[in-house]
Amino acid sequence: MFAKTSLSGFPEWLPEGRIIENAILDHLRKTFELHGFASLETRSVETLDELQRKGETSKEVYILNRLQELKEERSSKKERPLGLHFDLTVPFARFVIENAGSLAFPFRRYQIQKVWRGERPQDGRFREFMQADIDIVGDGALAFHHEVELPLVMIEALSGLPIPPVTVLVNNRKVVQGFCEGIGIESVEDALRAIDKLDKIGAEGVMAEMLENGISAEQGEKLLEMAAIRVESGVTDAVLALGVDNETLRAGLEELDALLIAATKRAPGRVVADLKIARGLDYYTGSVYETVLEGHEDLGSICSGGRYDSLATNGKRTYPGVGLSIGVSRLVSRILGQELVHASRSVPSCVLVAVNDEEHRSEADDIAYALRSRGIPTEVSPNSAKFGKQIKFADKRGIPFVWFTNEEGVSTVKDIRTGEQVEADAATWMPPATDLLPTVVK
Structure with a gap:
């Protein structure tokens, strides 16, 4: 169901594969709309200033140039440099700012589009790929209960697909921020950047990186103890048992516990607090999520996101939000590559x-x-x-x-x-x- 292609990282499915992909997309649309999310599509290009607004230089942005402009080498007024968007969150934030006067808040949207990243192609990772996002954005404020709602919507969406069960791993920026402050770590970002590599380089590698960044061995050991916590309930007791406590930590644990309690009621066993999750903490400010496919953990997260408070702001007003994104192409590539499902036929004709x-x-x-x-x-x-x-x-x-x-x-x-x-x-x-x-x- 894979088509041969001379360019790596740009997937092309055979007709049967496209039938499977379209069935997945149709199901996602139906589920998102069932929960009141409105469809949105933004342009494929953004200005480089917009794409790099939050320091996202690691995404290997594809630059867009006109062939004629490259040939002319003229010194006249240049157009603003443009690039292909590398995710759907940054363009959505720009869209909200530009169209806030026409939107009813909290604004619920879903968006299914291709994105581009100049990464090294590998299993489940592409240069051009399809994403499916849902976000809820408020005007000035956004209630915490939306951070509980979104992962449950995604579990419902993913559970309706012909794939193995999924588990949503959750953490909270306030928990890790408060814990780091409680043990005297000043550079929280350095600590969490190291913790985020725990599955890749192991505890020894993480400790070595933390020591290089000025974090003491004692602080590193404590942080690794926190990162080892993975529970479906009782996360507050598990963390406080480590002897660290402060107001920020308590606030984060209260939110994390509330999420787990709601998930136990609606999707028992599907949501787990995993305190080593530290993704994207350069702009996430509350809950963060990663989703793994049971039996296919090597694929990594197929759906991730979190709460962000300051990504969408025009200097005068701020539009906090929470969102989740499914890597549709990553999911489809695993489904086709391991033949988890097949289409009843390769053409629509009956x-x-x-x-x-x-x-x-x-x-x-x-x-x-x-x-x-x-x-x-x-x-x-x-x-x-x-x-x-x-x-x-x-x-x-x-x-x-x-x-x-x-x-x-x-x-x-x-x-x-x-x-x-x-x-x-x-x-x-x-x-x-x-x-x-x-x-x-x-």
Whole structure:
């Protein structure tokens, strides 16, 4: 279901793979809209100033240039440098600021688009890929309960896909901020940047990096103890048992506990507090989330995000938000690569109308038109070869039914999977509901 491509990092799926991807996207749209999220699409390019507004220089932004401008080498007024967006959060923040007067807050949006990053391609990581985001943004303030709501919406969305169960790992910026302050660490970002690598380089590697950044061995050991906490409940007791306590830490633990309590009610066993999660803390200010696929932990997080308070601001007003993003291409690549599911057929066509001879092709076209007018995906045989060859053509494409009309004008439809053939009228015949459209099968 993968198509061969001469450029690495730019995935192309074969038709069956696209059917699976579209089924996933359709399900995500349906779930997001069920929860009141409005569809939004932003432009693919942003100014470099906007893309680098929060210091996101590590995303390897693709620069956009006009060929003619590169050739001219002129000294006249230059256009503002542009780049392809590397995620959907930064352009969404810009959109909110520019259109705040036309939006009703809290504003709930979902966005499904491609993004681009000049990264080294590897398993599940691409240079061009599809993301599906949901965000809730407020005007000046945003209630904490939205931080509880979003991961539960994502669990519902992902649970409806033909994939193994998912677990959402949660942490809170206030917890790690307060803990670091409580043990005297001044450079919180350095500490958390090291902790975030725990799964990659292990405790020894993390400790070495912290020592290089001026964090003492005693502080590092304490931080590693905190990072080792992974519980479905009782996170406050687990953290306070380490002997660290302050107001910021307490505030974060209260929020984290509230999230876990709600998740236990709505999605038992699906949300776990994992205090080594430290992603994106350059702009996340509250809850942070990562999502792993059971049995496929090597793939990394397939859905991540968090609370941000100052990403969207125009200097006068601030629009705090919370969001989550699914790496759709990463998920699809694993589904196709390990054949976790397959499509019932590789084309949308449910019926192939056989052609007796080229002189009567228009009659076959009439039947196809009648079937399509009733919502039945239909194509007409590309040639008038012997019926056996036309049936083989349908079988190769996965089309389940072939329609025949004899010289007397009597029509029959054949299920080429079973060999059953019955008389049929194009004005009334319907295929079984399970055959009307391609389906995704585990």
